[in-house]
Amino acid sequence: MTDTDTTIEYQGRKTQRLKGEQRRVAILEATLRIISREGVKAVKHRAVAKEAGVPLAATTYYFKQLGDLINDAFYLFVENTQANQQQLEQQSFTALESFSYKELDEPENKQKLIDMLVDFLTAHVEGEVSRLSERVIENAFRFEATINPQLQQLVHMLHENNLSHIINFYHVFGSDDPQADATILHSLILHLEYQNIINNEFDQEATRRTLLRCITNSL
Template identity: 30%
Template sequence: MSTAQVNRRSKGEKTRLKILHAAIEIIAEYGIKGTTHRAVAAKANTQLSLTTYYFKDIKELVREAITLSSDIILNSTQDEWHQVFTLLKSFDAVTLRKISVKEAICKELSQIAADHMYRNIINNRTTLAVEQVFFTEMLYSEELKDLAKEHINALLIPFTRFASFFNKVDPEIDGELMLIAITRLQYKYLGTPKDEVNSEELHKLIKRQISWIMGLKRQ
């Protein structure tokens, strides 16, 4: 492939990605039904003909934008989950059952989770809003149900793994309850001005949730 061909492909990929990010913003603001080629083109500050060139069908554009948004959300938690599991695996099973150890772990994990959630609420409101729209509108869209299921399953995997350190019987249930609680907590703050997001309240609520999963009394 020539240099000119590579440059053309690179430019085309950048344009396509720009359109997808614009679509994510439109979905967050107007919902899936309010997402049109014209609205996306205006948000991307590009020609309408380019959006229809790269995505001839609006359903294709919406689907790929939601897929990209899902990837962004999932990738944003990788470092934090790595910290969580590195910490948990540093203890053997016997030590991990000690109350004093679990209390210390709970304190550290609560801080990791609260810091991540605060940053997410402040910096990633658009993708959180898209996720909320996605979960709401998937009930009425056969085209998106498979994407929703994939996204939920991917979100659930690390929560279930975390719960399995403390519940060997049915960690899937604990993991799902924790995911629901934390997701709901993030959505709660979407309409709150950034300077009014209460990081201390976040930390307190998350610590209560983690301590429950770990089998500790109220923390």
């Protein structure tokens, strides 16, 4: 489970039996497939029931309001995709902890750390770009959040959760403005994912060069 479990909760009807939970998840997964093809606006009870292969009454039983269905689909999306983010965080902190503060005073050691971080980030961006349907869903939720106050709160929570780990990294490293450095890096990662998708080809060299400049300037 992710850190967001303490702040984002399922909104739809809770289930007590395994079969009921399996059907509920199937409905949410069908919702995500529809979003990946047609966007959030295409999510309707009848369309989801058809996609999930369940009676219409099942979708309205578990999710009386479409807003609950959309919000819970977002929650499931977060659960399914946060492992990649957590892996990047673990790699970054492990790399940082492999050097003492005294060792990082040496330019060659600092450069080694920077190179390691840039390698991790480049691989992360490439992995995110390769999972195109996830990025489509992610951006669909972000757009919907601009006009959906309830979803806006959930997307904001996820953003703050992800950003907090980067802030913590910069704080441990000794940045004089961890918040600003983390915001710049996080925004750059999202931009590089989007740009590589739009280019329809992952440009590893350009991605790495851009990340190297950002990390070097902030560390």
